[in-house]
Amino acid sequence: MNAPLTIILTGALVAASCSLVGTFLVLRKMALLGDAISHAVLPGIVIAFLFTNSLASFPALVGASVVGIATVFLVEALHRSRRLYEDTSIGVVFPALFSLGVILVSVYAGQVHIDTDCVLYGEIGLSNLDEWIVGGKSLGPRSIWVTGGVMLFDLLFVLAFYKELKLVSFDPDLAASIGYSPMLVHYLLMTVVSITVVASFESVGSILVVAMLVVPPAAAYLLSAQLINMILIAIAIAVASSAAGYAFARSVDCSIAGAMAFSAGLFFLAAFFASPRNGLVARIVLRWRLRERLTRQLLLLHLKARVTVEEARTLQPEDLVVRFGWSRSRIDRAVRRLRANGLIESSGGRLWLTQAGKAALDREGTAVLAHR
Amino acid sequence: MQSTASFLSGSKASIPPLEVHDLTVAYRTQPVLWDIDLSLPEGYLIAIVGPNGAGKSTLLKAVLGLLRPLTGSVKIYGAPYAQRRSWVGYVPQRESVDWDFPTSALDVVTMGLYGRIGWFRRPSQRHTDLAYQCLEKVGMHDFALRQISQLSGGQQQRVFLARALAQEARLYLMDEPFAGIDATTERAVLTVLQDLRKEGKTVVAVHHDLQTVAEYFDYVVLLNMRLVAAGPVGTTFTQENLQLTYGGRLTVLSQAAEALLAQRPGVKEAEMK
Numbered sequence: 001m002n003a004p005l006t007i008i009l010t011g012a013l014v015a016a017s018c019s020l021v022g023t024f025l026v027l028r029k030m031a032l033l034g035d036a037i038s039h040a041v042l043p044g045i046v047i048a049f050l051f052t053n054s055l056a057s058f059p060a061l062v063g064a065s066v067v068g069i070a071t072v073f074l075v076e077a078l079h080r081s082r083r084l085y086e087d088t089s090i091g092v093v094f095p096a097l098f099s100l101g102v103i104l105v106s107v108y109a110g111q112v113h114i115d116t117d118c119v120l121y122g123e124i125g126l127s128n129l130d131e132w133i134v135g136g137k138s139l140g141p142r143s144i145w146v147t148g149g150v151m152l153f154d155l156l157f158v159l160a161f162y163k164e165l166k167l168v169s170f171d172p173d174l175a176a177s178i179g180y181s182p183m184l185v186h187y188l189l190m191t192v193v194s195i196t197v198v199a200s201f202e203s204v205g206s207i208l209v210v211a212m213l214v215v216p217p218a219a220a221y222l223l224s225a226q227l228i229n230m231i232l233i234a235i236a237i238a239v240a241s242s243a244a245g246y247a248f249a250r251s252v253d254c255s256i257a258g259a260m261a262f263s264a265g266l267f268f269l270a271a272f273f274a275s276p277r278n279g280l281v282a283r284i285v286l287r288w289r290l291r292e293r294l295t296r297q298l299l300l301l302h303l304k305a306r307v308t309v310e311e312a313r314t315l316q317p318e319d320l321v322v323r324f325g326w327s328r329s330r331i332d333r334a335v336r337r338l339r340a341n342g343l344i345e346s347s348g349g350r351l352w353l354t355q356a357g358k359a360a361l362d363r364e365g366t367a368v369l370a371h372r
Numbered sequence: 373m374q375s376t377a378s379f380l381s382g383s384k385a386s387i388p389p390l391e392v393h394d395l396t397v398a399y400r401t402q403p404v405l406w407d408i409d410l411s412l413p414e415g416y417l418i419a420i421v422g423p424n425g426a427g428k429s430t431l432l433k434a435v436l437g438l439l440r441p442l443t444g445s446v447k448i449y450g451a452p453y454a455q456r457r458s459w460v461g462y463v464p465q466r467e468s469v470d471w472d473f474p475t476s477a478l479d480v481v482t483m484g485l486y487g488r489i490g491w492f493r494r495p496s497q498r499h500t501d502l503a504y505q506c507l508e509k510v511g512m513h514d515f516a517l518r519q520i521s522q523l524s525g526g527q528q529q530r531v532f533l534a535r536a537l538a539q540e541a542r543l544y545l546m547d548e549p550f551a552g553i554d555a556t557t558e559r560a561v562l563t564v565l566q567d568l569r570k571e572g573k574t575v576v577a578v579h580h581d582l583q584t585v586a587e588y589f590d591y592v593v594l595l596n597m598r599l600v601a602a603g604p605v606g607t608t609f610t611q612e613n614l615q616l617t618y619g620g621r622l623t624v625l626s627q628a629a630e631a632l633l634a635q636r637p638g639v640k641e642a643e644m645k
Contacts, residue, residue: 163493163494163495166483167486169473170470171469173433173468176436177457178486225476226476227473
């Protein structure tokens with residue numbers, strides 16, 4: 001397999017599996033827990049390394065997962081003592097474990113060839129060089145096997161527990177009352193997150209892992225109304241980010257993992273601004289339309305009230321500026337629109353309700369504007 | 373209705389749907405419920421009434437095993453809750469969940485069936501049909517595929533009610549089903565409650581509106597940290613009992629609780645609600 005394809009595929013597999021489990025972290029408002037786990041597992045990796053002399057081994061995975069689960073447990077325990085908020089608990093636990101890992105690395109520096117830079121930034125660019133060799137025969141890049149295995153594992157997990165994950169994330173009290181222990185599902189998810197994080201970041205570094213756990217699901221959250229769509233969109237964004245990131249890194253010669261994470265950020269920004277339902281632009285447009293319609297409604301009602309007090313044909317747009325504090329352009333837009341609909345007429349700077357406008361207003365009230 | 377008859381005559385009662393014995397619940401040092409003894413009759417619409425902080429929601433949560441009581445026990449039709457899960461339907465307070473969650477009304481109602489479906493298995497077409505029927509009963513059939521954030525507060529409340537109906541329980545526990553809803557929803561909720569009563573089901577609902585207690589419910593539990601009174605609305609929902617529940621003067625027990633509190637104040641009372 002050639003280098004670019006290996007790198008992109010590794011990145012895409014990591015990104016997809018992180019987004020898959022990250023979706024549930026985001027929905028459970030625990031996005032930072034993935035971040036914390038990805039740092040806190042360091043002592044687990046170091047201790048496993050001291051026993052096995054291998055960084056990319058099954059024991060390292062187990063050691064790291066155990067510490068990952070311990071992180072979750074400690075955070076829960078601190079939070080449940082009701083003396084700390086949950087985010088504070090996370091903030092206390094993960095530096096404690098991470099620093100422990102850093103101390104272990106430096107104390108055993110002679111034996112441990114762990115480069116903290118490597119843990120943070122990974123070496124995805126070299127992923128095609130490390131081949132998995134069994135019995136003298138190469139089976140291709142090891143990173144593909146590891147990250148592919150993790151993806152499959154996560155996929156099976158979510159498929160098996162989809163209903164349970166959804167229930168517990170949405171309404172833990174109902175879940176508990178009908179016999180689905182939220183704690184059990186919580187720890188299952190956290191175990192899977194730990195395994196995913198640990199297995200992934202040996203291949204790609206923690207920056208990409210932390211980004212992919214949260215950013216694609218967050219973007220997908222803004223774009224979807226159903227959980228299944230959120231998962232699929234998150235995975236699509238994750239895969240697209242890794243391809244776009246690789247191309248970007250190639251063109252400006254920068255960190256590949258960094259560029260992939262950065263691309264995910266750009267996708268998020270796009271969703272944040274342009275999501276048809278929740279995007280900033282959509283919201284601004286909606287608010288603008290509501291305001292414009294309200295202007296027309298008030299203008300109509302005002303004209304109608306004027307008619308009854310025999311002030312017809314005396315009202316000028318300038319009076320409205322004074323009365324409502326509206327800008328002249330806002331009033332002009334409303335007048336243009338209402339004239340086009342035949343509801344009002346204006347001449348010589350004066351405004352009045354047309355017969356048709358009056359009839360429609362009497363008949364339908366301000367609902368008259370709903371379809372005009 | 374056999375159970376009704378036995379309740380009215382006071383003769384050989386059937387097993388009560390809900391029995392609470394010596395129940396005391398505290399959040400840390402803050403007592404919320406004190407020594408509650410309660411036995412509720414089958415086939416009635418029962419209101420739990422009391423001031424804010426009286427422990428009404430706490431009582432429901434303790435019954436459902438969502439909180440661990442300091443002392444005491446709860447029995448549902450004569451057995452612990454764990455053995456009676458499928459007999460109990462629950463309508464939590466609407467604010468207890470995040471309505472921005474990416475899911476549809478139909479999905480939420482189907483969740484009421486998860487208890488019956490069990491681990492690993494997927495809801496089948498039969499379950500979906502059932503969920504649709506329950507939405508129909510609360511007038512929400514047309515909104516089945518809407519994302520829940522697109523529903524009004526009253527519609528969300530009806531979705532929760534439909535979910536409880538999907539549980540096909542014998543005892544329903546509802547936390548403020550009438551709170552903050554529109555007139556249409558209020559009628560829908562009331563109709564559902566009356567239908568449940570016709571079917572011989574028991575409904576225990578936390579209710580905040582004293583004006584409508586006598587109109588909507590048959591039986592009332594007056595609660596203010598301790599049990600003030602429980603009985604048929606006609607004889608129990610009296611001025612005197614309400615005075616005892618809401619009146620300015622605290623009862624002896626809650627004074628004791630206050631004294632305890634003053635000694636060892638909780639750290640984050642506000643968060644406990």
